[in-house]
Structures are given as C-alpha cells and as structure tokens.
Amino acid sequence: MSALGLAAVSAIRAPGSRAEAADLSGHPAPPTIRIAQDEWFRRLGEVASSIGTDRFHEHLIRLFGATIPHCAGWIIRYSRVAPPDVIYTSGVPQQVVDFYVARCAELDPFSAHWKLHEEPGVRTLAGFSRDQGGVDPQPYSALFKASANISDELGVFFSTVGHCSLGLFLEREKGLFTTAEIERARLMFPVLDGFHTAHLGRIFDRLRYAGDASASELLTRPTLVQDRFGLEIFATTSWREAALADKEIAEAVAAARGERSVALTNHLLKIERFDRYFPLAPSGRMFVLTALPDGADGGEATDQLARFNAALTAREKEIFELVMAGRTTGLIAQRLQISKGTVKNYRLRIYRKAGVASERALVQKFGRAPPLSDPE
Numbered sequence: 001m002s003a004l005g006l007a008a009v010s011a012i013r014a015p016g017s018r019a020e021a022a023d024l025s026g027h028p029a030p031p032t033i034r035i036a037q038d039e040w041f042r043r044l045g046e047v048a049s050s051i052g053t054d055r056f057h058e059h060l061i062r063l064f065g066a067t068i069p070h071c072a073g074w075i076i077r078y079s080r081v082a083p084p085d086v087i088y089t090s091g092v093p094q095q096v097v098d099f100y101v102a103r104c105a106e107l108d109p110f111s112a113h114w115k116l117h118e119e120p121g122v123r124t125l126a127g128f129s130r131d132q133g134g135v136d137p138q139p140y141s142a143l144f145k146a147s148a149n150i151s152d153e154l155g156v157f158f159s160t161v162g163h164c165s166l167g168l169f170l171e172r173e174k175g176l177f178t179t180a181e182i183e184r185a186r187l188m189f190p191v192l193d194g195f196h197t198a199h200l201g202r203i204f205d206r207l208r209y210a211g212d213a214s215a216s217e218l219l220t221r222p223t224l225v226q227d228r229f230g231l232e233i234f235a236t237t238s239w240r241e242a243a244l245a246d247k248e249i250a251e252a253v254a255a256a257r258g259e260r261s262v263a264l265t266n267h268l269l270k271i272e273r274f275d276r277y278f279p280l281a282p283s284g285r286m287f288v289l290t291a292l293p294d295g296a297d298g299g300e301a302t303d304q305l306a307r308f309n310a311a312l313t314a315r316e317k318e319i320f321e322l323v324m325a326g327r328t329t330g331l332i333a334q335r336l337q338i339s340k341g342t343v344k345n346y347r348l349r350i351y352r353k354a355g356v357a358s359e360r361a362l363v364q365k366f367g368r369a370p371p372l373s374d375p376e
Contacts, residue, residue, distance in 0.1 A: 040066060047195050052202030056195075058088055061168045064156065064192055068181050070170035071150070077282060078114045078157075079164040081231045087166070087282055096148045104147075107140040110155050110167060118160045120193065122185045125153040126176045152176045156189060158196045164233060164281075166196065222289035224253065227281040242267070242289055253287055260325045267291055268363055270326045288326075290363050305366045311353055319346045323359060324366065 043063045050056045061073045072091035076084050084105045086097055105111070109128045112135045113119075125145075128137035145151065150171045157167050170177075222239040226232055243249045252262050252269050262269040272286040312320060322332045329347070333340045347359075356362050 051195065051199045056199050057166070057168075058090075060192060060195060061088070061090065061170075064168050064185070064188065065170050067184060067188075068154065068170055068177070069172070070154070071173040072148075072171040074167075074169040074171070076110075076167050076169065077164055078111050078167060079227065079231070079233075080115060080118075082164075082227055082229050084108055084111050085227075085282055092148075092171075099147050100144065104140055104144040107143065109135045109137040109140050110153075110157075110169075114157060114165060114167075118165070120157050120159045120165070120189075122182060122189055123155050123157070124177050124182060125155075127182075149173060154182065154185060156185060156192060158193050161200065161234075164227075168192070224287040225281055226253075226285050226287070228283040230254075233281045233284065239287075239289065249289065256285075256287075270363075272326060290360065308354060308366065312350070316346055316350055316353075319343060320350050323347065323350070323362065 043059070043066055046059045047056070047063050050059045057075050061075055065073055073089065074086065074092065075088040076086055078084055086101060089097055109125070110123065113123065113128070116134055125137060125141065128135055148171065151174055152172045153169050154172075154177045155167050155169045157165050159165070221236065222242045223234075223236045224232065224239050224243075225234040246264075246266060248264050249267065249269070252264055256262060256269075256271055260271055262271070268290045270288045270290065272288070274281055274284050274286065309317060309320075318336065319332060322335065327335070329340050329343045333343045336343075351357060351362065354362055354365060356365060
C-alpha cells in the first residue's frame with residue numbers, strides 16, 4: 001500500500017462503542033472497531049489476500065463496514081445501459097432483495113445520479129435532494145425504506161470502467177449516517193478504490209492466455225466483454241475494426257450459446273464465461289478473436305489434429321484439450337491437481353510435438369477442427 005494510502009488509514013478514527021443495531025435477519029450487528037486495532041489490520045489483510053478471487057468484494061465490504069455501525073450491506077453493479085444488478089448482500093432477507101429488483105431498482109436515486117454524473121466517491125440516501133443533481137429520491141425512499149425497514153443508506157462508488165461502476169452500500173435501521181461517519185467513509189475511499197482497481201487488474205491478467213500474451217497485448221487483442229444481458233461493456237479497438245470488416249463476427253457473437261469456441265471463415269472465436277462475482281460483467285462473457293492462417297482447411301485440420309492427438313500421452317491429451325478450451329495454466333493446474341510448473345512443462349512438450357512455440361500458434365494450427373472431446 002502507498003504511503004498516501006497508509007496516511008489515509010491512519011487518519012481514520014472510529015467510535016469505541018459497540019454497534020447496538022441488529023441486522024435485518026435478527027442477528028446482532030458486529031461491533032465497530034478502531035483503525036489502530038488488530039482486527040482492522042486482520043480485515044485489511046483478508047482484502048489484500050483475496051484480490052483476484054470470488055470473495056474479494058465480500059471482504060471489501062466487511063472492511064468498509066468495520067468502522068461504521070450498520071445493519072445490512074449490499075454490493076450493486078450500476079450500468080449506463082442496464083438496470084442495477086445486485087451482486088452480494090449481507091443481513092438482507094431475500095424477499096427484500098427481490099422487492100428491490102422488481103419494484104425499486106428503476107427508482108434507485110444512486111443509480112440515477114451515477115448515470116447523470118458518473119462520479120466516484122461517497123453519497124448517502126439522506127443527502128439526495130430534489131433540487132440537487134437532478135435526482136428525486138422521494139419515490140424510491142417512500143417505496144423501499146419501509147419495505148427494507150431502514151432509515152438511511154451510505155454508498156461508495158468506484159471509478160467507472162467501461163460502461164459500469166460498482167457500489168458498496170451500508171444500511172442503517174435507525175437514524176441517519178452522521179457527518180463524521182460520512183467523512184470517515186471519504187477517508188477510506190482511496191484505500192477501497194485502490195484495492196478494487198488492483199482486483200480488476202488481477203482478474204484481467206488471469207484472463208490472458210498463459211504463455212501467449214504480454215500484459216500490453218491484452219489491450220490490443222480483439223476482445224469484447226458483454227454483460228449477462230448481451231450488452232457491450234468493453235471492446236478493444238482491434239475488435240471494433242475486425243467486426244466492422246467481417247460481419248460474420250457479430251453474427252457469431254449473437255448466435256453463441258454454450259460453445260467455448262466457434263470456427264469462422266477467417267478467425268477462431270473463443271468464449272470465456274464469467275461467474276456472478278466478476279465485477280464488470282457478472283455472469284457475462286468475453287469473446288476473443290484469433291486470426292486463422294490463410295488457406296486453412298477445416299477437413300485437413302481435423303485429420304492433422306487426429307494424427308497429432310495419436311502422438312500425445314494421456315496426460316498431454318488432457319492438457320492439450322484444456323489449452324484449446326482456453327484454460328490458463330493456473331486453472332489447468334487446479335483442475336488436474338498438479339503444480340503450475342508441471343503444466344508449463346507439459347505445454348512445452350505439446351508445443352514441440354506440434355512444431356510451434358506458443359499457444360497462439362497451437363490454436364492457429366488446430367483451431368479450425370472440432371475438439372476431440374469435451375474437457376469439462
């Protein structure tokens with residue numbers, strides 16, 4: 001963490017008393033802590049060690065709420081082109097989540113304010129005014145506050161990436177968040193936003209094909225990210241150029257269902273599906289284009305693949321099929337319960353037998369042929 005981040009942490013002081021509120025499920029709310037206490041640093045360590053994992057934002061909101069009394073927490077993804085998407089809740093009954101999604105999401109003043117201004121930072125429900133920022137909070141407050149049994153919400157919005165932003169929210173059952181608590185959240189914001197940015201970087205880094213792309217190549221390879229509604233979240237310039245030049249690409253994206261790869265006339269389209277915790281596009285998809293060599297023939301490639309497969313050992317076949325399905329070295333190691341170093345050694349053997357030097361070349365050589373078996 002930078003010296004500036006540590007200075008921000010050191011400046012935060014939380015009340016020493018325990019929170020008296022209970023969460024909406026009836027359980028006592030956890031006590032608030034002082035930043036200087038060991039518990040704060042334990043939670044800070046949990047966040048740092050969970051960067052790049054599914055539970056990262058769960059740990060992040062626990063860190064956020066550790067010094068501010070509250071009864072419930074939410075993580076919501078806000079999009080410029082889609083309705084708010086609830087990613088995670090704590091202390092919130094499922095019927096309240098369902099009510100928010102069905103009746104209140106379109107009225108959410110936090111969503112309306114973000115769509116107008118796209119400002120990262122801290123806001124409270126009580127701080128909205130019909131005369132400020134062009135957002136009227138009354139319809140949402142009248143409908144949602146009574147249903148959720150809350151009196152105020154405190155939200156933190158992270159920097160916009162693509163067409164969306166992630167928000168962490170704490171809810172209070174009685175009373176409003178105080179000026180001191182709001183200031184404490186503002187002091188914490190650079191720390192929270194910095195962790196969030198590091199998490200996104202780690203996720204994108206893990207999406208790179210192992211041994212096939214440099215860090216800078218992730219930004220230049222033809223790549224499209226869609227959310228679960230099929231709306232574009234992010235696309236590289238090279239993707240836009242390729243899609244503009246070849247209408248077959250857009251048609252393949254629109255028609256894609258459960259495939260991991262689709263062979264086109266001039267490209268191999270590989271498809272990566274995100275889990276529901278991926279912050280930019282929960283349950284969304286990433287499409288990556290790999291150019292096929294001129295004159296490639298699908299039938300010839302199938303015969304070539306069959307001959308190549310016959311030359312592989314049983315373990316090499318397993319790893320080859322997982323590589324062709326777009327799995328990274330780490331995911332293959334986890335799947336087969338072997339070390340990353342062992343996977344890398346098998347990759348090198350496979351490349352040598354194929355007469356290539358990288359995964360990209362391997363895909364270009366065999367990508368036109370259908371997989372010999374389903375790696376799942």
